[in-house]
Amino acid sequence: MTKYLELSLVEINKLLKNKEIKPIDLINEAYETIENNKDLNCCITLNKEDAIKRAVELDNEEVDNLLFGIPIIIKDNIVTKGIRTTCASKMLHNFIPIYDATVIEKINAKKMIIIGKANMDEFAMGSSNQTSYYGAVLNPWNKAKIPGGSSGGSACAVSSRMVPFALGSDTGGSIRQPAAFNGVVGLKPTYGRVSRYGLIAFASSFDQIGPIARNVYENALLLNCIVGHDEKDMTSSKREVEDFARLIGDDVDGMKVAIPNFYMSDKINPEIKGAVLDVVKILETKGVIFEQVDIEYIEYAVPLYQIIALAEASSNLARFDGIKYGYRTKEFSNLDELYKRTRTEGFGSEVKRRIMIGSYVLSGDNVKTYYYKALKVRTLIHRSFLKILSEYDLIIGPTTADFPYDIGQNQNDATKTFMDDILTIPANLAGVPSMSLPIGFGKNKLPIGLQIIGSKYDESTIYKLAAFIEKELNLDLNPKEEGK
Amino acid sequence: MEMRDKMESLSKEKVLQVANLAKIEISDKEIDDYSYGLNQIINEIDRINELDIDNEDILISPTDNVNVYYNDELKSMLPIEEVLKNAPSKVENYIEVVRVIND
Numbered sequence: 001m002t003k004y005l006e007l008s009l010v011e012i013n014k015l016l017k018n019k020e021i022k023p024i025d026l027i028n029e030a031y032e033t034i035e036n037n038k039d040l041n042c043c044i045t046l047n048k049e050d051a052i053k054r055a056v057e058l059d060n061e062e063v064d065n066l067l068f069g070i071p072i073i074i075k076d077n078i079v080t081k082g083i084r085t086t087c088a089s090k091m092l093h094n095f096i097p098i099y100d101a102t103v104i105e106k107i108n109a110k111k112m113i114i115i116g117k118a119n120m121d122e123f124a125m126g127s128s129n130q131t132s133y134y135g136a137v138l139n140p141w142n143k144a145k146i147p148g149g150s151s152g153g154s155a156c157a158v159s160s161r162m163v164p165f166a167l168g169s170d171t172g173g174s175i176r177q178p179a180a181f182n183g184v185v186g187l188k189p190t191y192g193r194v195s196r197y198g199l200i201a202f203a204s205s206f207d208q209i210g211p212i213a214r215n216v217y218e219n220a221l222l223l224n225c226i227v228g229h230d231e232k233d234m235t236s237s238k239r240e241v242e243d244f245a246r247l248i249g250d251d252v253d254g255m256k257v258a259i260p261n262f263y264m265s266d267k268i269n270p271e272i273k274g275a276v277l278d279v280v281k282i283l284e285t286k287g288v289i290f291e292q293v294d295i296e297y298i299e300y301a302v303p304l305y306q307i308i309a310l311a312e313a314s315s316n317l318a319r320f321d322g323i324k325y326g327y328r329t330k331e332f333s334n335l336d337e338l339y340k341r342t343r344t345e346g347f348g349s350e351v352k353r354r355i356m357i358g359s360y361v362l363s364g365d366n367v368k369t370y371y372y373k374a375l376k377v378r379t380l381i382h383r384s385f386l387k388i389l390s391e392y393d394l395i396i397g398p399t400t401a402d403f404p405y406d407i408g409q410n411q412n413d414a415t416k417t418f419m420d421d422i423l424t425i426p427a428n429l430a431g432v433p434s435m436s437l438p439i440g441f442g443k444n445k446l447p448i449g450l451q452i453i454g455s456k457y458d459e460s461t462i463y464k465l466a467a468f469i470e471k472e473l474n475l476d477l478n479p480k481e482e483g484k
Numbered sequence: 485m486e487m488r489d490k491m492e493s494l495s496k497e498k499v500l501q502v503a504n505l506a507k508i509e510i511s512d513k514e515i516d517d518y519s520y521g522l523n524q525i526i527n528e529i530d531r532i533n534e535l536d537i538d539n540e541d542i543l544i545s546p547t548d549n550v551n552v553y554y555n556d557e558l559k560s561m562l563p564i565e566e567v568l569k570n571a572p573s574k575v576e577n578y579i580e581v582v583r584v585i586n587d
Contacts, residue, residue, distance in 0.1 A: 098566045191546045205545040231554070235547040303529040314506060321507070323581055325570035335584050336507075344509040352508050353521050356499075359506040360522070361529070373532055375542035382543050414521030415528060431546025456548075 005029050005161055006478070009066055009218050012164075016063045023055040023069030023113065030071040030115050033162045040138045040160060042153040044076050045084045046116040054113050066221055067110040072165040073157045076117040077124055078209065079198040080104050083114065087200050088132035089122045091320050091327045091346035101198020102233070103167060103209050103226045110225050115163055119153030122348045123317065124169060124202045126150050127177055127420035128410070131350040136407050139181060140479040141446050145404040148178030148420075151212065155182040158212050159479055165222050166212040171202050172305050173399075173424025175210045176436035180399035180449025183438045183477045185219045185466070186212045190456045191431030192237035194223075195230030201316040203309035204235075206428040214477065216437065216467040220245035223459060239457050247464035253287030255465065256392045260295045263397025263423055263451075272398045275440040275448045280396075282472055288465075291392070296384040300377050301426045302418050307361050307374035308429075314358025320346065353414060378429055385430035389455040394465055398423060399436040399449035423451060433459045437466045438477055447477070494523050 004012055004026055015021045031048060051071070058069050074080060077087045079097035081104070086092045100108070107114070121131040129137040129152030137152040139145040140160040147156045151168030155178035158166050168175040170188035179186025187210045194209045201207060211222035223244045230236045259280070264273055280290055322328035322342030329341035347355070361370040388395060401422055410416040418425075427434035433456070436449040450469070454462040499519045503510045510518055564577055573580040 095570055098562055098569060192548065205547075234552040235545060235549060237548060297535075300532055300535070303531050306525055306529050307532070318507075322572060324579060326572070328572035332582065335582055338582055339507045340509045343507050347508070349514075349517075352506070353518065355506045356502050356508065356518065356522060357525050360502045360526070363502065363505055369533065370529060372542060373535075373537075374529075375544060376537050376540040377532055377535060379540050379543040380537065382546060412517070414524045418525075418528075429546075 003029065003161070005033065005071070005164060009070065009164060009221065012070065013063065013066050013068070016069055023058045024052065026069060026071055027051050027055040027113055027115070030163050033160070034116070037140070037160050037162065039143065040140055040156055041135055042119055042137055042157040042160070042162065043073065043116040044086055044088060044119050044134050044153070047083050047114050050083070051113050051115055058111055058113075061111065065110055067112050067225060070112050070165065071115045071163045072107060072112045072167070073115050073118045073154060073163050074104070075120055075151050075154045075166070075168050077120060077169055077200040077202075078103060078167060079200065080114060080117065083117060085117060085200070086133070087123050088120045088134055089347065089351070090133045093133070093327065095326055099198065102195035102230045104198065106226050106228070112165070118151070118157055118166060121150035121152070121350070123200070123351050124150040124171055124174055125313070125350050125354050127173065127417045128405075129153065129178070130407065130411055131348055133348060138407065139404055139446075141183065142444070144406055145446065146181070146407055148181035148404060150174040150178075151186070152178045154212050155179050155184055155186060158182070158184045158214060159477075161478065164214055164218060167209055167226070168212050169199055169207055169209050170428065171206045171309060172428050173421040175212060176399050176424050176434060176449065176451060177421060179212055179436040180438070180447065181404045183447030183479065184212055184214060185216055185435065185437055186210065187219055187223060187435045187459065187462070188427060188433060189223060189227065189459060190237070190433045192235050193227050193433070193457070193459070195228070195233040195236050197230055197232040203312040204316065205312060206309055216463055216470050217245055217248055220248065220463045237457070242460060244459050244463055247460045248467040250464050252283065252465055252468045255288045255394070257283075257288055257290050257465075258293040258388050258392040258395045259290055260293055260298065260395060260397055262295060262298045264292075267401055268398055269402045271442045272400065272402070272448050276396070276398050276450055279439050279450060279469055279473075283469070286468075293388055293392075295388055295426070297377060297380045298384065298426050301381065301429055302422055304374050304377055304381065304429060305421070305425045306357065306418060307370050308378060310354050310358035311362050311371050312358070314355045314362065317351070317355055322346070350417070381426065382430045385426070385432055389432065393461055395453040397451050399451040403442055403444060403446050427453050432456055433462060435462050435466055437469060438475060439469065439473060440475065445480070494519065494526055
């Protein structure tokens, strides 16, 4: 059987246009691949009946854009009308949204077909996909390893070629880190680029929805689809939207790129650093100019994230009280018991711990010593990033400090999950766009991600360099599990 | 040594107090785990207090938007029967809760 979903988007589009295949062929293939890889545990909910119905409807419509009829998987913290949306939590186990997130409206307008909802860390809180109420997701490159998180199911689904596209969300690295661990391209757009309306909030001043795809060009196409001003999100940018693929193919000669020392410290796995330096060497021969820089205050990124993001989370997750929707405890005699038992039974331990940290930094005098102080340091980090990005076109470094670890490891270490994101959190603090691009493999045959950070609203320059590197390296990114 | 002092800074009593603020119940069995985990993180976040930056502005959000206003106009609303679909308990057009007065 031909694997249509392993073809490029342009090739699939041609087949659809020439009526050599129908959208239903793609949908059937997607569900077959999901079924054959059930053990990876990528999806929480499948949308099979509706997806098939939609594919049949599209049969009679004109193939009017490259995303037409293409199957996509959506992270389960993005609300989809009529399709259960759980946030991988017992709290929302039975929650069926009554409206679509803005990104879902945009995807439907392009006639993409939603295949299902992707597994994730509970409420996007984690970097290993082990905190899901629906069980861990496995890494398709080595099933004993974590796929990263929190968009682990989304990245795994694209990596194992179930679908060409997935949407993830990134609060501290939740698109880029799993993208790196799965050998796919993941982008966290500029804060404000993509509407957060309908994204179940974790930390509102960090969260961004972003595209996960098999390659750079296709990633840019999905970003083109989901961006734009939305009055339902007051942080949504009114900036003009451009074609983010427009610089792909341009020459990189003369580009100035900064490599922060923080990203190349001795805390980073030498093999990962080596892969980044190999790319640097190639680019230097093509005329790219690299300089090592220091980004002031970047060493405070993790504590800042722990304070600000968790303060926001404790406030955002206060809405899960068992009253209007979601889980409600069975036994209670007064309102306080209803709240407490609902939340105690409905949330997993990582979520509870994070809500408690958030409540702690916002209580009494701690507001001054922690929360306000952290907001001031955020001003400084933000400024440092903007300064470096005014002098350089891009910043690069590894996406992750290490390779994925074994499933089951580090589950009881409260700080480990934050350290996993040490290289990705800074971009969320500054609100700048950042991509993870596959650039090679370790001796363990696991993929390595390069992080490319750009100026606010300049995703196009990230795509330009990423596409150039992708072409130079020409990697085979179909997962080959060892022993297979 | 300094590390150790801080590790003991958040007592079990304080952990229960924070849990109460967060509307979460912690069992006796769990309290040591939560206490340890919270202390680990509080140790880390304490690092920001080595900085002397009192005169800096705060950054609440990296958005460029300032004062987003909406026109005062009636827009389409979700139908009440849809809104109530996810309610754990309802009576006619109302969400049912326990009595909150005279408790």
